[in-house]
Amino acid sequence: xxxxxxxxxxxxxxxxxxxxxxxxxxxxxxxxxxxxxxxxxxxxxxxxxxxxxxxxxxxxxxxxxxxxxxxxxxxxxxxxxxxxxxxxxxxxxxxxxxxxxxxxxxxxxxxxxxxxxxxxxxxxxxxxxxxxxxxxxxxxxxxxxxxxxxxxxxxxxxxxxxxxxxxxxxxxxxxxxxxxxxxxxxxxxxxxxxxxxxxxxxxxxxxxxxxxxxxxxxxxxxxxxxxxxxxxxxxxxxxxxxxxxxxxxxxxxxxxxxxxxxxxxxxxxxxxxxxx
Numbered sequence: 071x072x073x074x075x076x077x078x079x080x081x082x083x084x085x086x087x088x089x090x091x092x093x094x095x096x097x098x099x100x101x102x103x104x105x106x107x108x109x110x111x112x113x114x115x116x117x118x119x120x121x122x123x124x125x126x127x128x129x130x131x132x133x134x135x136x137x138x139x140x141x142x143x144x145x146x147x148x149x150x151x152x153x154x155x156x157x158x159x160x161x162x163x164x165x166x167x168x169x170x171x172x173x174x175x176x177x178x179x180x181x182x183x184x185x186x187x188x189x190x191x192x193x194x195x196x197x198x199x200x201x202x203x204x205x206x207x208x209x210x211x212x213x214x215x216x217x218x219x220x221x222x223x224x225x226x227x228x229x230x231x232x233x234x235x236x237x238x239x240x241x242x243x244x245x246x247x248x249x250x251x252x253x254x255x256x257x258x259x260x261x262x263x264x265x266x267x268x269x270x271x272x273x274x275x276x277x278x279x280x281x282x283x284x285x286x287x288x289x290x291x292x293x294x295x296x297x298x299x300x301x302x303x304x305x306x307x308x309x310x311x312x313x314x315x316x317x318x319x320x321x322x323x324x325x326x327x328x329x330x331x332x333x334x335x336x337x338x339x340x341x342x343x344x345x346x
Contacts, residue, residue, distance in 0.1 A: 072097075077096055077101060077103070080103070091203075092106070095107075095109045111195065111198065111199055111202075125150070126148040126149055126150050126206070126207040126208065126209055127148065127150075127344075127345050128148065128149050128150060128151055128152045128154070128155050128344070129146065129147050129148035129149045129155050129164075129211075129344060130146070130147055130155055130160070130161065130164045130231040130232075130344075131144065131145070131146050131227065131231055131232060131233060131234035131342045131343070131344055132144070132145055132147070132164045132165055132167075132168045132227065132231060132234065133145075133168060133225035133226075133227055133234050133236060134165070134168040134169045134171070134172040134225075135172070135223055135224075135225050135236075136172060136223075139222040139223055139224075139245075139246075140217060140218055140219065140221075140222070140223065141172060141175075141215065141216065141217045141218070141223060142172070142215070142216050142223035142224075142225050142236045143168050143169075143171040143172035143175075143213065143214070143215050143216075143236075144168070144213065144214050144215075144225070144234050144235075144236050144340055144342050145164065145167055145168045145171055145210065145212070145213040146210075146211045146212050146213070146342050146344065147160075147163070147164045147167060147208070147209070147210050147211065148207075148208070148209045148210075148211050148344075149204070149206050149207070149208050150206040150207055151206065154204055154206050154208075155231075157204065159200060159203065159204070160200065160204065160208070161231075163196060163197070163200055166187060166188075167182070167187075167193055167210060168213075170182070170185045170186070170187070170193060171185075171213050171215060172215065175215050175217075176213075179210060179212075179213070182210060182213060183197070183210065193210075197209075197210065212342070214236070214340045214342075216236050216238055216338070216340060218238045218240075218337070220240060221238045221239055221240040221245075221337055222238070222239050222240075222245040222246070222249060223236055223237070223238055224236070224237045224238075224239060224245065224246065224249030224250055224252070224253050225237075225253065226250055226253035226254055226256075226257055228257055232343065232344040233257050233341075233342070233343045233344065234257075234341075234342050235253040235254075235256045235257050235339060235340065235341045235342075236253070236339065236340045237249050237252050237253045237256065237336060237338075237339045238336065238337040238338050238339070239252065239334050239335065239336055239337070240334065240335050240336075240337060241329075241332070241333050241334035241335055242333050242334075243332040243333035243334040244332065244334075245334060248328075248329070248332040248334050249334070251317075251318075251319060251328075252312075252325065252329070252336055252339075253339070254318065255312070255315065255317065255318050255325060256312065256339050256341050257341065258318055259309075259315055259318065260310075260341065260343075261310055261311055261312035261315060261339075262310045262311070263310070263311055263312065264311070264312050264313060264336055264337070264338060264339065265311060265312075265313050266307045266311050266313075266314065268311075269307070269310075269311065274303065277302070277303055277306050278299050278303060281298065281299040281302035281303065282295060282299050284302075285298045285299065312325055312336065312339070313325055313326040313329075313336075314326065
């Protein structure tokens with residue numbers, strides 16, 4: 071059966087699938103539009119099933135923040151190659167998924183995939199369809215939502231969208247400008263906590279054990295080892311605790327000093343690096 075260019079265009083506009091695939095689907099279904107859509111979705115599922123065991127460690131980290139700044143979402147979506155990560159359809163899907171997460175705050179990945187993407191298509195269905203169009207394994211790996219009644223959520227995505235950060239800031243200072251500086255700090259120096267009190271006890275003990283073993287192996291006198299251990303733990307805090315890190319834009323001050331001057335504080339942060 072022959073199909074018109076208009077029919078092919080309508081199917082392409084509805085599904086985003088290539089012109090030749092749309093034409094073949096219409097020919098196979100004798101021009102039935104709904105059947106052609108269903109056929110293309112089935113083919114997308116077949117591609118997804120075929121690629122299920124393949125590693126997908128490229129992709130994007132994207133964020134979305136509400137207009138009032140009181141909520142933010144961060145999502146990691148994976149594909150097989152960096153080439154696909156630069157695909158406009160893939161990027162558009164990632165951005166829309168982040169917006170849906172922000173709007174609906176799902177409890178888990180299953181709930182996220184059940185959210186509406188657009189019209190009567192769910193995020194999972196669109197992901198399968200996109201898999202069929204692109205021909206690579208695509209997965210939503212993880213997401214997080216930060217909400218704050220009193221503070222502001224600031225986002226930063228590093229160029230290339232492989233690394234993203236959400237930060238919750240409070241205070242009367244310039245939250246957008248200073249919060250972005252903090253988010254960039256988190257992206258660059260990868261702190262493990264806002265304050266030293268938030269560092270898990272097991273992490274502190276592990277650092278103490280490593281420092282003690284090193285001191286013993288170096289033949290340090292027993293009476294100075296405790297001081298050496300605590301000194302190294304202090305340096306660990308300076309390197310890995312946000313408030314105690316040197317500020318990346320001015321290493322003569324700590325992040326805490328910078329925030330105090332800006333009349334702001336940080337409550338928490340979330341950092342996603344692709345594949346972590």
